[in-house]
Amino acid sequence: MQVIFLGAPGTGKGTQAKRLAQRFGAEHISTGDILRDAIKENTEMGRKAKIFMDAGNLVPDDIILGIIKEELLTKGNKGFIFDGFPRTTAQAEGLDRMLRDLGMSISKVINLNVPDEVIVNRLKSRVLCDNCGTDYNMQIRPPKISDKCDVCGGELYRRSDDAADIIENRLKVYRQKTKPIEDFYRSKGLMAEIDGNRNCDEVFDSIAKAVAG
Ligand code: AMP
Numbered sequence: 001m002q003v004i005f006l007g008a009p010g011t012g013k014g015t016q017a018k019r020l021a022q023r024f025g026a027e028h029i030s031t032g033d034i035l036r037d038a039i040k041e042n043t044e045m046g047r048k049a050k051i052f053m054d055a056g057n058l059v060p061d062d063i064i065l066g067i068i069k070e071e072l073l074t075k076g077n078k079g080f081i082f083d084g085f086p087r088t089t090a091q092a093e094g095l096d097r098m099l100r101d102l103g104m105s106i107s108k109v110i111n112l113n114v115p116d117e118v119i120v121n122r123l124k125s126r127v128l129c130d131n132c133g134t135d136y137n138m139q140i141r142p143p144k145i146s147d148k149c150d151v152c153g154g155e156l157y158r159r160s161d162d163a164a165d166i167i168e169n170r171l172k173v174y175r176q177k178t179k180p181i182e183d184f185y186r187s188k189g190l191m192a193e194i195d196g197n198r199n200c201d202e203v204f205d206s207i208a209k210a211v212a213g
Pocket of ligand 1: 009031032033035052053054056057058059060064083084085086087088091161170
């Protein structure tokens with residue numbers, strides 16, 4: 001299984017991609033998670049990426065394609081679910097070239113659709129576990145103890161790019177830079193449109209059907 005998740009920030013890509021990877025024993029590859037780990041470890045790449053991420057802008061394509069090449073070479077064999085990649089036409093074209101060289105291909109692209117006002121509410125109420133990455137919505141799906149993760153007891157935090165003005169910019173960047181690649185995958189007949197504005201299990205069932213079909 002080689003799947004790409006498209007969809008604006010806050011449409012549920014991370015949650016659904018992790019679940020799909022678990023169900024099918026594929027590798028979950030989130031460029032956002034890899035970059036946040038690099039920032040935590042204070043690597044050169046992390047320090048560079050942080051400047052773009054803090055402003056809600058995209059990290060340059062050459063950095064992202066370098067990450068993906070490494071991930072595909074080390075983990076690509078058992079199948080992969082890309083979450084948050086590709087985000088530009090140059091990334092989609094770069095991925096195509098890499099896959100061709102490796103004799104691989106994409107089997108499905110999941111496009112998660114959620115109205116902007118729902119996205120903004122979700123991101124403003126989102127907290128995540130510092131340790132295991134589980135995410136909560138303080139309004140509709142809060143943790144049992146307010147600042148502790150239900151799964152592992154880890155500390156909960158808010159992403160700094162979930163601040164209102166940065167959310168606005170991330171949505172704008174999505175419309176300008178990422179939306180155009182929808183047509184790239186539509187023209188290849190790979191795209192499945194999924195209504196992401198439903199409960200988590202319903203969304204997952206639709207995705208599982210789409211990747212099986
Ligand atoms: P995410 O966790 O997917 O919401 O990504 C958080 C931030 O990481 C984004 O706002 C970008 O700054 C950066 N980022 C993640 N993936 C990419 C990508 N494929 N291309 C460029 N920037 C990315």
